[in-house]
Amino acid sequence: TRAPRHRSVVYMLYGMLAVLGTMGRAYLMIVLSHCVVLYSVALAKQRWLCFAAGLCSLASFRLDPFSTWQNGFVTRTFDLQDVLFYGGCGFTIMRCMSFALENAERKEGIYSIIDLLKYNFYLPFFFFGPIMTFDRFHSQVSTSELRRKDNEMWNIRAHAFLHLVAIVAVDVFFHFFYILTLPADVKFVNRLSDWALAGLAYSNLVYDWVKAAVMFGIINTIARLDHLDPPQPPKCITMLYVFAET
Structure with missing residues (x-):
């Protein structure tokens, strides 16, 4: 079947409206300002400059007074707002870096800023990749x-369906397993045998993997419905020999 005309524009507008409704106008302006700055840098088509500008943008969310100044624009209205704030901004900058590097590799012409906004504001990827x-x-x-x-x-x-099962598993782990609270008790951990300690560490790693698999799995499922081929979710810790394969 033929793709609907301007579907990428619809994705962009929907994403921008969702971000606006969730985080507010000030947050949207912060994200757009970083996009404009990094797009301007991308016009130079210098890879080192793209890397440097991207790293400086990321650092601006960790170093004062830039971090405090940017945070001051967003009024906290719900518990997850901090997570969404840093997640959206961090992934925005990384997407802008990817755009800038691809633009630097392009031999003729440049991509437009609309191409960058379409890429950045695809909602399933916006906050958490x-x-x-x-x-x-x-x-x-x-x-x-x-x-x-x-x-x-x-x-x-x-x-x-598997992701729904995994969501239930995460909820069960969180409420009925003690693998998350035991490491906080140093005296108790010191009394554990080496095998028990290794099992506890392994259980925490598997729990973290299940959470990541749920998050990436749901996002990837939505992206596949939009006829995209998203990156694969991380491998289970049991199937890894080195962490570089995650």
Whole structure:
């Protein structure tokens, strides 16, 4: 089937309206200002300058007085607002860096700032990632033909069901397992055997992986419904030999 015209623009507008409704006008202006600054840097097509500008933008959320000044624009109205604030800003800057680096590699012409905004404000990726590089996102969202592989919808439904099961598992872990509170008791931990301590550490790592798998899995499922091929979720800790494979 043919893709709806301007679907990437619709994604962008929907994402911007969702961010505006969730975080407020001041937060949206902060995000847009970072996008404009990093887009301006991208026009120079210098990779080192793109890296430096991106790192400086990230540092501005950790170093005073820049951090306090930017935080002062956003009024806290709900518990998760801090998480959304830093998550959205951090991933925005990383997406801008990906855009700038791809623009530097482009031999003829430059990408427009609208291309950057389409990329940044795709809502499923906005607050918590994952980072889908600009070249992949741009090529997939700009395609005129939408095709699904055989049994792809069945696979999407199956993955969605597994993610619901994982959500229940995370809730059970959080409320009925003591793996999260035991490490806080140093005296108790000192009395544990090496095997028990290793098991406790392993359980905490698996719990962290399940949380990440739930978050990335739900986001990826939504992206696949939009005919995108998002990055794969992290591997289970049990299947890793080195952490570089996560």
